[in-house]
Amino acid sequence: MNKNDFAKRPPLGWNSYDYYDTAVTEEQVKANADYMAANLKEYGWEYVVVDIQWYAENAATRRSEFQYIPFDKLTMDEYGRLQPAVNRFPSAKNGSGFKPLADYVHSLGLKFGIHIMRGIPRIAAHQHMPIKDCDTTANEIALPWPVCEWNPDMYGVNPRKKGAQEYYDSLMELYASWGVDYIKVDDICNTKGTNQYAAEGEIELIHKAIIKCGRPIVLSLSPGPALIEKSWHLSRYANMWRITDDFWDNWDLLKNMFDRCELWQAHVKEGCWPDCDMLPLGKIGKVFGYERDTNFTKDEQLTMMNLWGIFRSPLMLGAEMTLMDDWTVSLLTNKDLLRANQYGKNPTQIFKDKTKAAWVSVDEEDGAVNLAIFNLSDSINKITVTSEEFNICKIKDIKDFQHIKDIWSGNNISETVKAADYKINVELSPHASVFYRLT
Amino acid sequence: MNKNDFAKRPPLGWNSYDYYDTAVTEEQVKANADYMAANLKEYGWEYVVVDIQWYAENAATRRSEFQYIPFDKLTMDEYGRLQPAVNRFPSAKNGSGFKPLADYVHSLGLKFGIHIMRGIPRIAAHQHMPIKDCDTTANEIALPWPVCEWNPDMYGVNPRKKGAQEYYDSLMELYASWGVDYIKVDDICNTKGTNQYAAEGEIELIHKAIIKCGRPIVLSLSPGPALIEKSWHLSRYANMWRITDDFWDNWDLLKNMFDRCELWQAHVKEGCWPDCDMLPLGKIGKVFGYERDTNFTKDEQLTMMNLWGIFRSPLMLGAEMTLMDDWTVSLLTNKDLLRANQYGKNPTQIFKDKTKAAWVSVDEEDGAVNLAIFNLSDSINKITVTSEEFNICKIKDIKDFQHIKDIWSGNNISETVKAADYKINVELSPHASVFYRLT
Amino acid sequence: MNKNDFAKRPPLGWNSYDYYDTAVTEEQVKANADYMAANLKEYGWEYVVVDIQWYAENAATRRSEFQYIPFDKLTMDEYGRLQPAVNRFPSAKNGSGFKPLADYVHSLGLKFGIHIMRGIPRIAAHQHMPIKDCDTTANEIALPWPVCEWNPDMYGVNPRKKGAQEYYDSLMELYASWGVDYIKVDDICNTKGTNQYAAEGEIELIHKAIIKCGRPIVLSLSPGPALIEKSWHLSRYANMWRITDDFWDNWDLLKNMFDRCELWQAHVKEGCWPDCDMLPLGKIGKVFGYERDTNFTKDEQLTMMNLWGIFRSPLMLGAEMTLMDDWTVSLLTNKDLLRANQYGKNPTQIFKDKTKAAWVSVDEEDGAVNLAIFNLSDSINKITVTSEEFNICKIKDIKDFQHIKDIWSGNNISETVKAADYKINVELSPHASVFYRLT
C-alpha cells in the first residue's frame, strides 16, 4: 500500500466543527450527509467528518467557561480507546462505536471521517489501563509532559516505549472495523511549545498503524502552521497537513494565507496536500455562541475559493449544509474551479506583494492554464500579468491561447492571446479576484 | 507579620537532596540532625530540610528509568494534601504527618524544613477531590496546562479560581500544625516554558497563606534561574530564590555563578536572599547512582565558600554530614567567613572578566571590610586590587587598615594599608581564591 | 570625583528634540534658555540641552525622505571631532565650538548640555584621520560593524584598541573646554541588534574620560529600553539611562511606562536615575512635520507628571517653552510634585494590573508620604488603597496622618487617617490619577 494512493487528488468534504464546535450529534451528521449526497456528491464532494470530542458526554455544557471541560468524563473502552458518547450518538450503544453511522454514510455513496487527538487519555494513564494485545499499561507509554496546550484530554505517547505502536495499532484496527475512511489527527502537526514538531515519532506510528490495518484511511494532520523544514517528513507519512493555525472568516487570516501558500507552493503533490483549513462559508459558529452568516464579503469568499482552488488545498466545508443559500452553493459547484483544484498541476505564485498576488497552474490532462489574480489591498487595484512573468514561473511552452474564460461569470474576455506579448490587465475591487481558464 | 523578619540573615542548614535524591528516610534525617546539633549548631547552622517526594512510597525504585515515576501512587489525605510515605517515615503513621519528626528536630534546638512542588496532585484533579474548608473540588482549581516539565506529580493551581487560596491555606495550616519552619517550593521560581514566571500568582497565594497560618515559615523558591526582571516581586513575597538551575560539583557551573552573582548583587537585602543553591561538598550523589566525594578540588571548594560567603547566599549543605572529613568540616566552621555571610553589608563586585573577579563587602557592625579575589582562569594568575577600584564600588570612607587577615590561614599579610594608595597583589593557582578581612 | 555627586537629585531641564528634531539653531536655544531663566529656574529647572545633529549643515533639508541624510557632510575638526554647523550656530565660527553658547547659558544661571552619538564619524575612519594626542588613526579604532541601525553618521569604537580611550578623552576635554555640563550619549544604552548592550565598553570609556576631564558632566544614556540585567553596570558608570524607547504623546506608550517603572523601581538611587524620557507637553513636533499641541488629554498629562514625579525620573521638557500656555506651565511649577521628585525616597509600586496602579514614596527629610493612584483603564474606576497594601511595600512605621493633601487642587481631603485601618478610596476618570501628600 502506498499512502499517496489514498488521496490522489485533494479531498473534498464537510466537517462539523465550524458550526457545531465540540457538540455535533448523530442526527445532525446524518442530515448533512443526506444533503451532500443529494446536492454536492455529483461535483466530487465525498467526505463527512465528525470533529473533536465526540467521546465527551458533557461537551459544550460549560461553554462560557471552557471549550473543553478539564478532567471531565470521557467515554472509553477497557483499552483506553475513546468511544462515541451514546447520549450524542445513540447508534454507538452496546459498543458499536461509529460503525452504524459510517455504514449510513457509505450507503449514501459517501465516505466517513473522524477527528482524534494525538495520544492516550490522561485518565487511562492515571488508572494504568491495559493496551490491547500487549502486556503493557497506559502509564508506561504515556508522556507526562509536555501536554497539549489547548485540550486537556490526552497525554502524548512515547514512541520509544514498548506498547506505543501496539496502542496506535489498536486504534486503527478499531477505526477500520468501524469503516472510517479519513482521520483528522489533532495536536500533532504543530504541537506548539518549544519543539513544535514533538509528535514526529507519533506521526510515524500512526502511518504504520494505518498501513497495517489494511484500510486506505486518509491521514490529515492538524493544527498548523506545519513546519516547512519538515515538509519532507510530512510528505512521506501524511496526506494532508495544515499550513496555518485555525482559519476563520476574517480578512487578516485570509490575507495571511497568501504568505502560507507562497511558502508551501513547491510541496503540492499527489497524495501530499498542504491544507488551508476549512471553508467558513454559509452559516457557521452556532455552538461557539456566535451563529452567523460568514463574515466574508462575496468578493472575499470568491478570493478564498480561488486561492484554495488553484493552490489545490483540500476543500473541507464548514457550513451547516442544510442551511446554505444559492450563493454559497454556487461557490461549491463551479466545475472549472473544481477542475483546477483536482487537475491543475504545479500551482505557482507569479508574484506577491502587500497589494496583489497572482497564481498559475496547468491542467495535467488538457494543458489549459489556470490563472488567478488577487487584489490584497483595501482599494481598487489595477493589476497586470505579463508573459515574461509567466516565464519566470517556468510554465513550459506557453502557446498562443484562443480563449480566456472568466470561470465565475462564464464569459470569454478575449479571443486570442499571443504568447510573445501576453499581457492581462484587470481592475479589481478591494479583496476581490478573478480566475481565468486559458485554452 | 513581616516576612523579612523570618530570615533576617541568610539561612544556614542541610538539605537531603544532594546525597539522598528522592529517597531519604526518617532515620537518615535524624542522624543528620543529630550530627548538626552536636557539631555545627554552635556556628549558626540550624535548618534540617527534607527534599523532594517524601510522599512517594516507591521513590527511586525505578531510578535507571526515572527520577520521578510518572503516574505512580502518592500518599495523600482526603483533601488532596500530600503526606509522608509511611514506609519511609514511620512516625507519620495514623496521619501524624511530619509532626513527630519536626518535634524531634526542634528538641535538638534546630529547625525543620520540607520541600514541596507547586500545585495540586494531578490525581486529585482527575478524582475531583474536595478542597478543605471550601465547597470546591480539585478539578476546578487545577490547571490542565502547562505542566511541570520535569516532575509529573502535580498540576498548577489557577489563582483566579475560588478555592485556590483556600487550597494553599489548607497546606500551610497543615505544615504549621506539623511545626514546619521552612518550605522550599519547587517548580515555581522559574517554571521554564514560554512564560518562565507563570507561577507569579501562586507565589502570592503561598505568601498570603504563610502570613495567615501565623507561623514564620521561611519561603524558599526553586528552581532557578530566577528572572532578574521579577526581582521586585520576589523581594516582596519570598525569602530566598534560586539564581541558577541546579548546582553541582562542576567547575563550569561554579564559574557561571560569578555571572549570576554579578547580576543579582544589587538585590541582596534583609529577608531577601538570592540563592546560589546547595553546597555539594563531602559525600554526595548516592541515590543518584554516583556516590562520590565532591568533584571539586580543594581550591574550588574554597572558591565556592568564598563566593557564597561574601555574596550572602543562603548556605545549605548537600553532604551526608555523618560522613564528612575534617577538611569539609573546616569549610563550614570558619568564623570569619560565616561572619561575612551573616553581617557583610552590600556585597559588590569590584571587577570581573573571563580570568578573574573580586568582591567586597563591609561588616555592618564593626566596619571591617571583606575582600575576596578569585582566579577564574585555568592558569596561575597575578591579580591586583587597587583603592581606585574600591572607590568605584562606592565603599564610603575607606580608611587606613591596620590588619589584613587571610581568613583561611589566619595569617596577617600586612601591617598597614594606606587608603590613598591601597593596592593588594595576589598570585593564585587555577580556580583558587583568597578571602581577606581588613580591619 | 564620584559621579553620583554630579546628579544627586533627578535633573530638570529642557531638550530641543521634541519640537526641533535635528534642526534647532542657536537663536532658538537662546530664546528657550531666556524663558527658563525668567520663569522656571526658581522651581529648580536648570539644564538646556541641544539634541542630535548640531554638526549637520543640511539637517532636516530632505526630511520627507530621511531623518538623517546618509553619507552627508558633517562639520568636523582635524581630529574627527564633530563641531557645531556654523550655518546653524554662528557663534561656533573660527573653531569656537559651543563655548560662546554655553557661556551665554551659564550667564543666565543655567547649565548647558549637548547630545552626541556614540562612536567616531564614519568618514573619519574612511579618511584615516588622526586621534588627538595619540599616534593612531580613526580607521584603527573604528568598528566596521555592527553599525547603528537608525543614524548613519558614526562607527562604534573598539574599546580594546589603543587610541579608543584617547579618542573619548579628546572629546570630553573639548566638551569641558566648551563648558558642557551634561551629555546625552545616544546609540549606547540599548544598541539594538543581537547584543543590545554592545556598547558596554564604550560606556566605561566615556565615564573614565569624564572623570579625567575634571568637569562634573552629567552622563545621560539613550535610547532605551535599558537592560535590567545591566542595572548594576549602568548604576556604576552613568547618571541617567532611558528605560523605554522614544516616548511621545500617545496613551499606549504612557500606559507601558507603568510596566517599565515597575521593573526599575528598585534601582532609583542618588546619582542613578532610570529615565522615562522627555515630557511631550505643550507645542511639539514642528520639524518632524507635525506641529501640534500635545495629544495627551489633561488627565493624561497629569498622569504623566504624577508617574514621572513619584518615580523620580529626570524631568526634561520637550515643549517649545516660549509657546507654552498657563496650563502647561502649571504642570511644571507644582512645588509638591517637584518636592516628591527631588526628595521622595524609595518610590515603590503598591499594586498594578491592567486597570490601575498605585505608588508610594516617603520624603527623606520630613517623612511625608507621597501617594499616587492611577486609573489605567478606559472607564471610570473606583480604586482603594489600604494600610495592608502599604505594609507590603515595607513603608516602615506608618503613623496616623493628620492631613491628606491633593497636590493639584491643594485641598485637604481628610482630617485624620488612622494607620491601623488606613483606607483611601478614589473614583477616577479614564486615564486620570491623583497625587496625595500625607502628613
Next chain:
Amino acid sequence: MNKNDFAKRPPLGWNSYDYYDTAVTEEQVKANADYMAANLKEYGWEYVVVDIQWYAENAATRRSEFQYIPFDKLTMDEYGRLQPAVNRFPSAKNGSGFKPLADYVHSLGLKFGIHIMRGIPRIAAHQHMPIKDCDTTANEIALPWPVCEWNPDMYGVNPRKKGAQEYYDSLMELYASWGVDYIKVDDICNTKGTNQYAAEGEIELIHKAIIKCGRPIVLSLSPGPALIEKSWHLSRYANMWRITDDFWDNWDLLKNMFDRCELWQAHVKEGCWPDCDMLPLGKIGKVFGYERDTNFTKDEQLTMMNLWGIFRSPLMLGAEMTLMDDWTVSLLTNKDLLRANQYGKNPTQIFKDKTKAAWVSVDEEDGAVNLAIFNLSDSINKITVTSEEFNICKIKDIKDFQHIKDIWSGNNISETVKAADYKINVELSPHASVFYRLT
C-alpha cells in the same frame, strides 16, 4: 533565456579560497587551471573560480589581526566597480579587468568564475561616485545599515531606489565583457542578523542583470545556511545556494551536513542546486596560516564524496590542485560517483538517526539505483537497508537487481537481489560509508 539552462547539472570546479584565502594571484590561478585542463577536464571538471577580495591590494598583509582589513584601499573604476588589484593580477593593468585571465582559462577549454560581495563599496557611497549610465550617485542607492557582519568592504543596495538595477546591470555588463561564466555572490544567501534574507531584492536585481547582459552566467549564492522557507525564491532566481555556513575539514561539520541534506532533499532540481560548499581535500589552509593536508580521515573523505555525490551538490574543489596526491585525485575521478552526481534523479534520504543514514537515487537515463549507506557513529556499526525502506521513499518499480557494484572498490558484492525481499547489510568503520550502484 532560462536560468535553469545555465547549470542543467551540478557544476564541477575549483575555488581558490580553501588554500589561498583572500590572496590568490594570477599565476596561481593559471597553474591550477593548467592542472585541471590536463588532469580533470575529461571527468567533467570545468569551473576555475577566483574567490574573495581580488580587488584588495593589501589582502592578507595584516592576517593575524584581520581577514579583511577595514577601511583599506580597494581597486575601483570611476563607477564604483571593483577591479582586480594589479599587483596581484598583472594582466588587469590598463583597465583590462579579468578579461585576459578569463581568456586564458577559456583557451584551456574551461570556464572562469569570480566571487563578489553583494552591494556597493562603502567608500563609493561616502565619495558620492556616479552609477554608470544613470544620473544617480552611489550614496543615493547605498543602504547605511545593516552592514555585512564579517566583511567591511560594501554597503548593501536599496532595490527600491532608482539606480539600483542600473548599478547591478553595470556590474554584469562588465563581467560579461570580461567573459565571466560563474559568479559566487557573497553576503546574500544568508545575511545574518535579524532578517537573514534581507538581500531578497538584490537577488532579483542580480538575476535580472544577468538575463539582461545576455551571457549565461551561473549564479551561486553564499553564505549559508540558506533559509528553507525561501526555497521557492532561491529556485526561481539562482542556480546554487549554500545550505550551511562555511564548511571545513571537521567531522562535526560533516555530520551536520546530513541534517542539512535531509532538509533540502525535495529541492534538488535541474538548474537549482542546494550547495554543500567546497571540498576541503588535499592541501588547504595556507594563507589562513595553517597549511595542512585535510584533517579528514580517508573514511571521512569518502563519506563526504558519497554524500555530496548522491545529494547532487555542486562539487567545488578546495585543494591546491598542483599539490594533490594520487589518493585525492582518485576521489575526484570516480566515474560512478560523478555519474550519480550528474544523473542521479530524486536523491532521497531513506533514514537517518544519530548513528546512521542512507540515501538513494535513480539514474535518469539507465534506471540504475544509487545507494549510499553511512555510519555516523564513532563505533563500528552494522546497518541494514530493506526493500520496505526503499518503498517508503517511493522509488517506483523496484525491480530485481542483477548486480550490486561497490563503486570505490569496483567489486560486485552480490549476483542477484530480489526486489520482494531486498535487504543489504553492511558493517562500517566509524564515519565510514559505502556507495553501491545497483543494476
